Amino acid sequence: MPGNMPEIDGVPVEREAVPQSVEELAQAAKEAYAQNLSMVAVGGGTQLHLGNPPRSVRLALHTRQLRGVVEYEPGNLTVSVRAGTILQELQDLLGRENQFLPLDPPHPERATIGGLLATNASGPIRFRYGTARDLLLGIQVVHADGTQTRAGGKLVKNVTGYDMCKLYIGSLGTLGIISELTFKVQPKSEAIATVMLAYPTLRAALEATQRFLRADLMPDALEAWNSAAFQTIAEGAEGAPWALLLRFGETDAAVRWQLDRLRELVSSGGGSILNVLGTAESEEIWRRAASARAPSADGADLWLKLSALHQSITDMERRMVELGERLQARTLLFCHAGTSILYGRYHWVQSECECGEMARAIVELRRQCTAIGGHLVVEKVRPEVKRGLDVWGYEAPALELMRRVKKQFDPKGLLNPGRFVGGI
Amino acid sequence: MHCKSDRGKNLATNGTNRFVPFVAAFAFSRQIVAEQRKGSCSSDIISKFDPNSIPLGSDKVIQEWLLEPAILEELRGIVGAENMLASPEELMTYECDGLALHRHAPDAVVLPASHEEVARIVEVARKHGIPFIPRGAGTGLSGGALARFGGIVIALTRMKSIRELDFENRQAIVQPGVINLDLSRAASPSGYYFAPDPSSQMVSSIGGNLAENAGGPHCLKYGMTTNHVVALQVVLPSGETVELGSRAADCPGYDLVGVFTGSEGTLGVATRVVLKLSRLPQSAKTLLAGFRSMKEACDAVSVIIARGIIPAALEMMDRRMVRTVNAATHVGLPAEADAVLIIELDGLTSALQVQADQVAEICRQHNCQELRVAKSEEERQMLWKGRKEAFGTLGRMTRDLYLHDAVVPRNRLSEVVSRIYESADRVGVPLACLAHAGDGNLHPILLFNRTKDGEEAKILDLVREMLRICIDAGGTLSGEHGIGAEKNEYMDMLLSAADLEAMRHVRTAFNPDELCNPGKILPGRFSRFC
Numbered sequence: 001m002p003g004n005m006p007e008i009d010g011v012p013v014e015r016e017a018v019p020q021s022v023e024e025l026a027q028a029a030k031e032a033y034a035q036n037l038s039m040v041a042v043g044g045g046t047q048l049h050l051g052n053p054p055r056s057v058r059l060a061l062h063t064r065q066l067r068g069v070v071e072y073e074p075g076n077l078t079v080s081v082r083a084g085t086i087l088q089e090l091q092d093l094l095g096r097e098n099q100f101l102p103l104d105p106p107h108p109e110r111a112t113i114g115g116l117l118a119t120n121a122s123g124p125i126r127f128r129y130g131t132a133r134d135l136l137l138g139i140q141v142v143h144a145d146g147t148q149t150r151a152g153g154k155l156v157k158n159v160t161g162y163d164m165c166k167l168y169i170g171s172l173g174t175l176g177i178i179s180e181l182t183f184k185v186q187p188k189s190e191a192i193a194t195v196m197l198a199y200p201t202l203r204a205a206l207e208a209t210q211r212f213l214r215a216d217l218m219p220d221a222l223e224a225w226n227s228a229a230f231q232t233i234a235e236g237a238e239g240a241p242w243a244l245l246l247r248f249g250e251t252d253a254a255v256r257w258q259l260d261r262l263r264e265l266v267s268s269g270g271g272s273i274l275n276v277l278g279t280a281e282s283e284e285i286w287r288r289a290a291s292a293r294a295p296s297a298d299g300a301d302l303w304l305k306l307s308a309l310h311q312s313i314t315d316m317e318r319r320m321v322e323l324g325e326r327l328q329a330r331t332l333l334f335c336h337a338g339t340s341i342l343y344g345r346y347h348w349v350q351s352e353c354e355c356g357e358m359a360r361a362i363v364e365l366r367r368q369c370t371a372i373g374g375h376l377v378v379e380k381v382r383p384e385v386k387r388g389l390d391v392w393g394y395e396a397p398a399l400e401l402m403r404r405v406k407k408q409f410d411p412k413g414l415l416n417p418g419r420f421v422g423g424i
Numbered sequence: 425m426h427c428k429s430d431r432g433k434n435l436a437t438n439g440t441n442r443f444v445p446f447v448a449a450f451a452f453s454r455q456i457v458a459e460q461r462k463g464s465c466s467s468d469i470i471s472k473f474d475p476n477s478i479p480l481g482s483d484k485v486i487q488e489w490l491l492e493p494a495i496l497e498e499l500r501g502i503v504g505a506e507n508m509l510a511s512p513e514e515l516m517t518y519e520c521d522g523l524a525l526h527r528h529a530p531d532a533v534v535l536p537a538s539h540e541e542v543a544r545i546v547e548v549a550r551k552h553g554i555p556f557i558p559r560g561a562g563t564g565l566s567g568g569a570l571a572r573f574g575g576i577v578i579a580l581t582r583m584k585s586i587r588e589l590d591f592e593n594r595q596a597i598v599q600p601g602v603i604n605l606d607l608s609r610a611a612s613p614s615g616y617y618f619a620p621d622p623s624s625q626m627v628s629s630i631g632g633n634l635a636e637n638a639g640g641p642h643c644l645k646y647g648m649t650t651n652h653v654v655a656l657q658v659v660l661p662s663g664e665t666v667e668l669g670s671r672a673a674d675c676p677g678y679d680l681v682g683v684f685t686g687s688e689g690t691l692g693v694a695t696r697v698v699l700k701l702s703r704l705p706q707s708a709k710t711l712l713a714g715f716r717s718m719k720e721a722c723d724a725v726s727v728i729i730a731r732g733i734i735p736a737a738l739e740m741m742d743r744r745m746v747r748t749v750n751a752a753t754h755v756g757l758p759a760e761a762d763a764v765l766i767i768e769l770d771g772l773t774s775a776l777q778v779q780a781d782q783v784a785e786i787c788r789q790h791n792c793q794e795l796r797v798a799k800s801e802e803e804r805q806m807l808w809k810g811r812k813e814a815f816g817t818l819g820r821m822t823r824d825l826y827l828h829d830a831v832v833p834r835n836r837l838s839e840v841v842s843r844i845y846e847s848a849d850r851v852g853v854p855l856a857c858l859a860h861a862g863d864g865n866l867h868p869i870l871l872f873n874r875t876k877d878g879e880e881a882k883i884l885d886l887v888r889e890m891l892r893i894c895i896d897a898g899g900t901l902s903g904e905h906g907i908g909a910e911k912n913e914y915m916d917m918l919l920s921a922a923d924l925e926a927m928r929h930v931r932t933a934f935n936p937d938e939l940c941n942p943g944k945i946l947p948g949r950f951s952r953f954c
Contacts, residue, residue, distance in 0.1 A: 073833070073835070074730060075726045075729065075730045075834075075835050076833050076834055076835055076864075077729060078833070098732060099732075120674070120679075130647075130651065131674075133650075133651075133679060133682055134647060134651050141926075143922075143926075147922050147925075148922065149920070149922045149923045149925075149926045150920075150923060151923060151926070153898070153900055154833060154898060155831050155832070155833065155863075155864060155898075155899065155900055155903070156644075156834075156863050156864070157639055157643065157648065157831050157860070157863045157864070157865050157903035157904055158831065158900050158902075158903065159636065159637050159639075159648075159686050159902050159903065159904055159905070159906050159907070160900045160901045160902050160907060160915070160918060160919075161907055161915065161919070161924075161927050161945050161946070162683060162686070162687055162927045162930045162931075162945070163637065163650065163682055163683060163685065163686050163687075164683075164926060164927065164930070165682075166650070166679045166681075166682025166683050166685075167678060167679065167682070167683050167930065169679055169682070170678070170679060171678055175678075186734075187731075187732030187733075187734070188732070190732070210592060213703065214615065216703070216706045216772065218703075218771070218772060250771075250772065250775055251774075251775040251778055251779065253774045253775060253778060254771070254772040254774045254775035256774070257772060257773075257774035258772070305674070307672040307673040307674050308672050309590075309592075309593050309671055309672055310592045310593050311592065311593075336673075339673045340593070340672065340673060341673050341674065373670065373671060373672055374672045375670065375672055375674065375675060375676055377674075377676055392676040392677070393676070394675070394676040394677050396666070396667055397664065397665070397666045397667070398666040398667060398668055398677065398680060399677065400664075401660065401666055401680065401933065401934065402677050402678050402680070404933040404934075405678055405680075405929070405930070405933040407933070408929035408930070408932055408933045409926070409929055420677075421676050421677040422677075
C-alpha cells in the first residue's frame with residue numbers, strides 16, 4: 001500500500017511505489033525508464049511545494065523505506081545514512097555521542113535526509129556551519145535508467161575527480177534519485193546561549209549584527225525577525241518591531257565571554273536585550289525557530305525566499321512589506337541576517353488573494369530584486385498561481401549550461417520533469 | 425592536415441585542427457629538449473602517459489608541434505607580442521608544473537590581461553580545434569597544467585588584480601592570477617583573511633587553488649577552497665561567458681560553482697572569482713608534541729577530535745622527517761620522537777586555554793615525551809618552521825623527490841603509514857611522511873634518483889601499491905593535489921565504470937570537444953586525444 005498522494009501541485013500522481021531497498025528502487029527506475037514514465041522521488045513530503053508544477057507524475061517513488069544508518073564512526077566525525085532516514089532520528093543517534101549534523105531545516109521530525117539534500121534545505125545555524133555543500137562527503141545515486149553510481153566517500157578531504165556531490169545537492173531530483181549519503185558531523189558545543197534583542201527597524205538590527213561581528217563575536221546564528229514572525233516563537237514580544245536572535249555555541253567560558261561582550265556593545269550602541277536563554281531553553285527555542293517560517297498546516301500561504309547583498313536587504317524588506325500591503329496579507333519576515341536571506345510568509349485570515357494580482361505583484365518584486373543582483377524564489381503558493389509564473393525566476397546564461405547537464409544525466413527528461421529552473 | 429603521428433591523426437578527426445609538424449630548428453634547443461626528455465621520459469612509465477614520447481637513444485628526429493603562423497598571429501593580435509611565447513626556449517618553462525615527472529611543451533603560451541582577451545583566445549582555439557590549457561602559477565602537483573598534447577597554454581599570471589573587498593558581505597572579488605597570500609595580506613588590516621592555505625600559498629594563484637580545490641593545514645577546521653568560493657565568471661570551452669552562482673546567497677539552479685571548483689581546468693577558464701572572506705581568529709595557540717610511536721600520536725589525534733575539539737591544524741611529521749629537519753635547520757624538533765604533532769587551536773581567547781590544557785593532557789596520556797607550547801607569536805612561528813621547511817630539507821638528501829598525496833579515514837592513519845613503510849622497505853625506496861593528520865591526509869615523500877636504471881619504474885610501482893593500501897583502508901586517490909595527468913589511469917582502482925561515466929557527463933556538458941585541458945582526470949580511454 002503506497003502512500004496516498006493524490007497530486008503534486010495540482011498534477012495527479014498516477015502510480016506510487018515504496019521500494020524496500022536501493023536495489024528495488026533501481027529496478028523500479030529501470031522499468032519506468034523502459035516505459036518512458038516520468039518519475040518523482042518523494043521523501044518526507046515536507047518540501048513538495050517547492051518547484052514549478054511537474055509536467056506529469058507517472059510514478060512517485062517514495063524513499064521512506066530506505067532508512068537507517070549504514071555506518072557511524074564518531075571518532076572520524078562521519079556518518080553514512082540511507083536517503084529515507086528522518087533527520088531527527090539521525091540527530092538522536094548522533095546526540096548519544098554528543099555530536100550532531102549541523103543542518104536545521106524546518107520539520108526535522110518528518111524531513112528525510114535525501115529530501116533535504118535534494119532541496120538544499122537549511123536553517124539559522126548555516127551562518128556558522130554552512131549548508132549541505134559544506135557537510136556532504138559522499139553520495140550514492142540511482143539514475144533515470146536505474147544505473148547506480150557513487151561519488152566522494154567517507155573522507156573529509158577528497159579531490160578524486162569532479163565533485164559530483166555538489167551537482168546533486170539542490171538538484172530537486174532532476175539528475176538522479178539520492179539513495180545514500182555520507183556527512184561530516186560536528187561535536188556539540190559545551191554550552192549554548194541565546195540572546196533576544198529588540199530594534200526599531202531591520203536596518204538597526206543589521207547594523208548591530210555588523211558591529212557584533214567586527215567585535216569578534218562568533219554566533220552560530222543571527223536571525224532578525226519582524227514582530228509578527230517573532231510572535232510565533234515567543235510570547236509577549238509585541239513591543240519589538242524587530243527582534244534579533246543570536247545563538248552562541250562554544251565552551252562555557254567562551255559563551256560567557258561573548259554574552260558579557262554583547263552586553264557592553266548593546267549598552268553603548270543601542271538596542272535592548274529582551275531575554276537571555278541558557279542551553280536547554282536555547283535548544284527548544286531554536287527547534288521552534290527552524291520551523292517557524294514553514295508551518296505545516298497552512299494551505300493558502302505564500303512563501304517567498306529572497307536573497308541579496310547585505311547593502312540591499314533593507315530596501316528589499318520594505319518592498320516585501322509593500323507586497324503584503326498590496327495583497328492585504330499579514331506579513332511575517334524572517335531574515336538570516338548573517339547571510340542576507342529574507343523569508344517572507346504571507347498569510348490571509350479570511351479572503352484569498354486573487355491569482356493574477358498575486359502573480360503580478362511577485363513578478364514586480366522579482367524584477368526589483370533581480371536588478372540589484374538578488375534572487376526571489378516562490379517557495380510555496382497555490383498551483384493556480386504557479387501556472388502564471390516561474391517560481392525560480394532564474395534566467396541567466398548559465399541556464400543553458402544547466403540544460404546541457406540535465407541532458408547528459410537524464411536525456412529522456414523523465415526525472416521530476418518541469419519542476420526545476422528553466423523548465424528542467 | 426600534415427600531422428605525422430598518431431596523435432595528429434586523432435586530432436585530425438574533427439577536421440578543423442590546424443597543427444603542423446615542426447622540426448626543431450636549433451640544434452641547441454633540440455639538445456635541451458632531449459636532455460629534458462632523458463630526465464623525464466626514460467622509462468615506459470612516461471610513455472604510458474604520452475604514447476608519442478620519443479624513445480631515448482633513438483635517432484628519430486625530435487618533432488614538436490607548432491601552430492601555423494597565421495594562428496600565432498591571431499593570438500599575438502589578442503595579447504600583444506610581448507605577452508606571447510612560442511620559441512622552444514621560452515616554452516620549456518611551461519612544459520611541466522610542480523609535477524616534473526611528466527613533461528610536454530605547449531605550442532604557444534599566451535598571457536592575457538583581461539576576461540575579454542581570454543574569451544578571444546578560447547574562441548581562436550575552438551575555431552581551429554586546438555587544445556588549450558589554463559594555467560595559474562604552475563605549482564600544481566598532479567600535472568593539471570601539463571600540455572599533454574601540446575596546444576595553447578593560457579597563463580593567467582597577469583590577471584592579478586583584487587577588484588573588491590566587501591567586508592559587509594565578507595566577500596572578495598579577484599582575478600584568477602591573484603596570489604593566495606596577497607589576498608589575505610590585503611584583507612587582514614580590516615580583520616579578515618582568505619582561509620585556504622595550501623603550502624604553496626606564497627606563490628600559488630587563486631585560479632590554481634580553484635582548479636585544484638586546494639587544501640592546506642588549516643582546512644581541518646575551515647574547509648577546502650570549495651567551501652570558500654561564492655561565484656565565478658567563466659569562459660566556457662564553447663567561447664561563451666557565463667556567471668556561475670551569484671554573490672547573493674543560494675543561487676537557483678544546479679551548483680555549478682561547486683562542480684567547477686576542483687575540475688582541474690577541464691571545464692573552462694575562470695576569469696573572475698568571488699571568494700568568501702573569514703574573520704581573523706581572535707587568537708591562536710600552538711603546541712608541539714613528540715611521541716614515542718606513530719600509533720600513539722595518531723591515537724592522540726583521534727581522541728582530541730572525539731573529545732569535541734576541532735583544532736585549526738593538526739600536522740604530523742614522522743621520524744625520518746624529524747631527523748632531516750633537525751639536520752638541516754636549527755628548529756630542534758624532539759630528536760628521539762617517532763612522530764611529532766603540531767597542534768594549533770584558534771578562536772576566542774577565552775576558549776583556547778581550556779582546550780589547550782585538554783589537548784596537552786591527551787598528549788600526555790598517549791606518552792608524549794616532549795610538549796612545547798608557544799608563548800609568543802615568535803615561538804609559534806618557530807614551532808611551525810620545522811613543518812614548513814620539511815619538504816625543502818628533503819631536497820638536500822636526494823636527487824629526486826616524489827611528493828605523494830593520499831587520504832584515509834583518520835583513525836586508520838598509523839596503520840596505513842606502517843604498511844606503506846613495509847612496502848617501501850621491501851623495494852628499498854627510502855621515504856619520509858608528512859601528514860595533515862586531522863584530515864587523514866598523508867603525504868609520503870619518496871626519495872630516489874631517476875637517472876638510475878629502473879628507479880622510476882620502481883617508484884611508480886610503489887605508488888600504485890601505496891594507493892592500493894589507502895583504498896583498502898577506505899581511502900581515496902587524492903586529498904588535495906588532484907588527479908590531473910598523474911593519477912587518471914588509477915581512477916579505475918576506485919571508481920566503477922558508471923561512476924566514471926557520470927563524471928564524463930559533466931565534462932561533456934561543459935567541454936564536449938575536450939579541447940579544454942585534454943587528457944586529465946578521466947582515464948585515457950575517455951579521451952579522444954589518448
